Amino acid sequence: MSCGTLARGLLDLEVARARMIAAAEPVPGEERVTLEQASRRVLARDLSARLDMPGIDNSAMDGYALRVAEVSGAGLPVVLRVPAGAEVAVLPEGGCARIFTGAPVPEGADGVVPQERVRLDEAGRVHVSGETRLGANIRRRGEEYRTGDALLPAGWILDAAALAMLASQGIDEVPVLPRLKVALISTGDELIEPGEPFGPGRVYNSNRVMLKALLERADCDVLDLGIIADDPASLREAFSAARDGADLVVCTGGVSVGEEDHVRPVLDELGGLWFHGVAIKPGKPFAFGYLDDGSPKGVPLIGLPGNPVASLVGWHLLARPFVQGCQGRAVGPLQHYRVCAGFSRRGSPGRRELLRVVIDWQGDRPLALLAGGQGSHMLHAASQAHGYLMLAADTDVEEGHEYPYLPAGQFVD
Numbered sequence: 232m233s234c235g236t237l238a239r240g241l242l243d244l245e246v247a248r249a250r251m252i253a254a255a256e257p258v259p260g261e262e263r264v265t266l267e268q269a270s271r272r273v274l275a276r277d278l279s280a281r282l283d284m285p286g287i288d289n290s291a292m293d294g295y296a297l298r299v300a301e302v303s304g305a306g307l308p309v310v311l312r313v314p315a316g317a318e319v320a321v322l323p324e325g326g327c328a329r330i331f332t333g334a335p336v337p338e339g340a341d342g343v344v345p346q347e348r349v350r351l352d353e354a355g356r357v358h359v360s361g362e363t364r365l366g367a368n369i370r371r372r373g374e375e376y377r378t379g380d381a382l383l384p385a386g387w388i389l390d391a392a393a394l395a396m397l398a399s400q401g402i403d404e405v406p407v408l409p410r411l412k413v414a415l416i417s418t419g420d421e422l423i424e425p426g427e428p429f430g431p432g433r434v435y436n437s438n439r440v441m442l443k444a445l446l447e448r449a450d451c452d453v454l455d456l457g458i459i460a461d462d463p464a465s466l467r468e469a470f471s472a473a474r475d476g477a478d479l480v481v482c483t484g485g486v487s488v489g490e491e492d493h494v495r496p497v498l499d500e501l502g503g504l505w506f507h508g509v510a511i512k513p514g515k516p517f518a519f520g521y522l523d524d525g526s527p528k529g530v531p532l533i534g535l536p537g538n539p540v541a542s543l544v545g546w547h548l549l550a551r552p553f554v555q556g557c558q559g560r561a562v563g564p565l566q567h568y569r570v571c572a573g574f575s576r577r578g579s580p581g582r583r584e585l586l587r588v589v590i591d592w593q594g595d596r597p598l599a600l601l602a603g604g605q606g607s608h609m610l611h612a613a614s615q616a617h618g619y620l621m622l623a624a625d626t627d628v629e630e631g632h633e634y635p636y637l638p639a640g641q642f643v644d
């Protein structure tokens with residue numbers, strides 16, 4: 232993706248993302264949890280199969296197990312009945328077995344005919360219509376994988392299918408990485424919480440609930456430190472408490488360049504600022520650094536902009552991949568494809584722009600339309616958007632032309 236000519240002093244998005252991903256270190260340690268507690272946890276070690284899968288040759292159908300070579304016009308008597316859970320039986324020559332899905336195929340049988348293809352005569356003999364292939368409808372022992380084969384690598388997220396596979400192996404406990412503890416700080420003297428009475432100059436704290444929801448969806452344990460006043464002493468105190476109680480600190484607001492913006496200087500004082508400012512709109516005043524805690528690196532701190540949509544974009548593009556890396560998860564590149572714009576618009580000087588768009592599928596090709604007002608304080612469009620149309624710096628949008636589109640699905644945990 233081209234980035235255009237970037238404003239001086241701002242990092243390119245891809246460079247900032249690569250720095251965040253490279254800086255992310257999985258939280259050390261390992262816990263053993265039951266399978267029921269393991270949903271969405273990250274596997275700490277490679278797991279291999281304890282059992283062949285399937286464990287025995289078994290039937291894929293309700294029907295009749297038989298020797299294929301013995302199928303003839305004379306029919307076969309039913310000499311065995313094999314439900315699921317039965318012991319492995321031996322099929323006498325010249326007979327067939329009534330069998331059910333999942334039941335062990337008796338020794339000697341080399342095919343299963345589904346009951347829909349069978350007629351029973353008055354004497355109870357089985358007449359098969361159509362061809363029966365050798366091995367038909369038999370799920371062979373070990374056909375999926377064998378004992379000792381690799382099942383899941385360390386770093387895998389234990390989703391429903393992965394948990395089911397482990398359960399099918401009889402595994403009841405798994406080694407997982409510790410959950411990431413994230414301290415959340417909202418800064419701003421103007422902020423009040425929803426439910427409090429509104430007044431002149433007040434702003435409801437929307438970043439707190441947004442980031443808490445995002446962090447929780449990303450499987451973090453959130454230590455919510457609430458609203459902290461915009462002054463160095465309060466920030467110093469809050470950052471110290473956050474550092475002592477969490478693996479990562481996320482704060483919003485006060486990260487820009489005004490004299491009321493104290494996040495960067497306090498971060499520098501308590502540790503070190505690694506970078507500040509990314510050439511994206513919204514999301515420019517993104518800050519990253521470490522709070523010194525005596526350890527070699529310290530506790531990472533992400534400073535997201537106060538403007539709510541800038542905060543959301545900063546989370547999606549930069550903070551989330553860092554969190555994923557700290558959780559031991561693999562972080563992939565941004566996924567995008569080209570979509571035609573259904574509108575025209577002036578570009579943004581010196582910064583890539585991430586327009587909040589909806590995709591209209593009604594025509595002969597998908598069309599990106601603005602989801603609403605694009606100000607970095609305008610949450611309505613962000614709440615409606617299907618994704619971002621990403622424009623290189625200084626690039627005007629021309630209706631009918633194609634631009635990279637980042638579907639929002641890739642940012643959903």
Ligand SMILES: Nc1nc2c(c(=O)[nH]1)N[C@H]1C(S)=C(S)[C@@H](COP(=O)(O)OP(=O)(O)OC[C@H]3O[C@@H](n4cnc5c(N)ncnc54)[C@H](O)[C@@H]3O)O[C@H]1N2
Pocket residue numbers: 417418419421422434435436437438439483484485486487488489492513514515516535536537538539541607608
């Ligand atoms: N002279 C300059 N001014 C600004 C620049 C700049 O480069 N030069 N950058 C602008 C950009 S871009 C952004 S984004 C904002 C970000 O500023 P801060 O991170 O310092 O945020 P604040 O100044 O504290 O607040 C900005 C805005 O957002 C509202 N806000 C803050 N926190 C919350 C919250 N938790 N929930 C809802 N809304 C919040 C706050 O009331 C302000 O309206 O700076 C520009 N300025």
Ligand code: MOO
Pocket residue numbers: 511512513514515516536538540541607608
């Ligand atoms: O990050 Mo700011 O405008 O780019 O909202």
